[in-house]
Amino acid sequence: MRRILDQVAGAVVFPLLAIGISxxxxxxxxxxxxxxxIGAYGALISGAIGSPSAIGRTLVNATPLIFTGxxxxxxxxxxxxxxxxxxxxxxxxxxxxxxxxxxxxxLGPLAILVCLVACILAGFLWGAIPGFLKAFFGAHEVxxxxxxxxxxxxxxxxxxxxxxxxxxxxxxxxxVAAAVRLPVIGFGLGRAxxxxxxxxxxxxxxxxxxxxxxxxxxxxxxGLSPEAANYAGMALKTNTVLALAIGGAFCALGGFVQVLGxxxxxxxxxxxxxxxxxxxxxxxxxxxxxxVVLGALLFGGLQAGxxxxxxxxxxxxxxxxxxxxxxxxxxxxxxxxxxxxxxxARVFASGTRLDEGLGR
Numbered sequence: 001m002r003r004i005l006d007q008v009a010g011a012v013v014f015p016l017l018a019i020g021i022s023x024x025x026x027x028x029x030x031x032x033x034x035x036x037x038i039g040a041y042g043a044l045i046s047g048a049i050g051s052p053s054a055i056g057r058t059l060v061n062a063t064p065l066i067f068t069g070x071x072x073x074x075x076x077x078x079x080x081x082x083x084x085x086x087x088x089x090x091x092x093x094x095x096x097x098x099x100x101x102x103x104x105x106x107l108g109p110l111a112i113l114v115c116l117v118a119c120i121l122a123g124f125l126w127g128a129i130p131g132f133l134k135a136f137f138g139a140h141e142v143x144x145x146x147x148x149x150x151x152x153x154x155x156x157x158x159x160x161x162x163x164x165x166x167x168x169x170x171x172x173x174x175x176v177a178a179a180v181r182l183p184v185i186g187f188g189l190g191r192a193x194x195x196x197x198x199x200x201x202x203x204x205x206x207x208x209x210x211x212x213x214x215x216x217x218x219x220x221x222x223g224l225s226p227e228a229a230n231y232a233g234m235a236l237k238t239n240t241v242l243a244l245a246i247g248g249a250f251c252a253l254g255g256f257v258q259v260l261g262x263x264x265x266x267x268x269x270x271x272x273x274x275x276x277x278x279x280x281x282x283x284x285x286x287x288x289x290x291x292v293v294l295g296a297l298l299f300g301g302l303q304a305g306x307x308x309x310x311x312x313x314x315x316x317x318x319x320x321x322x323x324x325x326x327x328x329x330x331x332x333x334x335x336x337x338x339x340x341x342x343x344x345a346r347v348f349a350s351g352t353r354l355d356e357g358l359g360r
Contacts, residue, residue, distance in 0.1 A: 127248015
């Protein structure tokens with residue numbers, strides 16, 4: 001239990017310090033523009049959690065980011081950089097849209113489960129490609145995952161606009177049947193759906209995988225010291241492929257929930273930056289599933305609240321981007337936070353006592 005609490009502390013406390021600093025800097029920026037930071041932040045909070053509909057918007061924004069954040073975090077834990085989340089989201093989205101339309105009329109709600117399994121498999125196989133290239137040919141995963149983004153995005157776009165194109169006015173696939181859509185939660189939460197519960201379940205699965213299984217121990221050991229892991233007899237190539245493949249599966253589920261939970265189809269253009277924002281979510285969450293969920297909620301809340309802030313004040317939407325950038329700056333600049341808060345902050349920044357280097 002102590003270890004779990006230490007892990008959660010490392011995933012939560014240090015990011016909170018970074019968030020506090022970033023909001024202070026944001027207040028200075030708001031004052032420099034001639035606006036009242038209290039009023040601006042009040043509108044931001046109101047737009048994020050001030051009403052059931054606001055909470056619903058936050059949950060809708062956060063749900064796919066949980067999956068893409070987990071996809072990045074799992075790879076990071078194994079010492080790998082999964083920059084291919086954007087393309088993996090598109091692979092999951094076109095898989096969900098294509099199967100949802102094809103199977104909805106015959107399988108009904110059972111098609112949701114079929115689409116879920118298919119998206120996991122498609123993302124797993126797509127993520128395994130850079131893992132295989134890394135393990136057996138030495139190709140750097142940053143380069144291969146970035147290049148695969150272009151391939152996946154354009155492949156999914158081609159499929160949505162050609163063989164799978166629907167008859168609606170908006171370019172893209174047909175809309176999936178209502179029976180294949182993820183149910184909305186209700187309670188005035190707008191389009192918020194049960195995909196958020198699937199995201200929390202995915203975070204639990206990621207935690208169990210990484211900290212409660214032998215395979216997860218190997219993944220983390222490879223990430224911390226490949227030489228030591230190899231000396232201990234752990235298969236570096238196998239774990240490299242698995243880490244990126246599992247990350248791809250998580251990211252593909254982001255496309256799954258976006259299509260079957262929110263959009264109802266894969267329209268072109270599709271929602272952008274879900275994969276890239278997942279990198280920020282993983283960094284903010286210190287690559288821990290609990291932190292990823294909280295980081296996704298923060299990202300989703302800032303996106304939802306920024307619109308209300310702009311409506312109520314003269315502060316532009318771009319301030320939310322500035323806040324996120326400053327937050328990530330301080331999350332990664334551990335020495336700077338240590339300088340501001342003292343050496344005690346190093347405990348949460350480096351994770352030296354928080355189970356094998358949470359801040360890595």
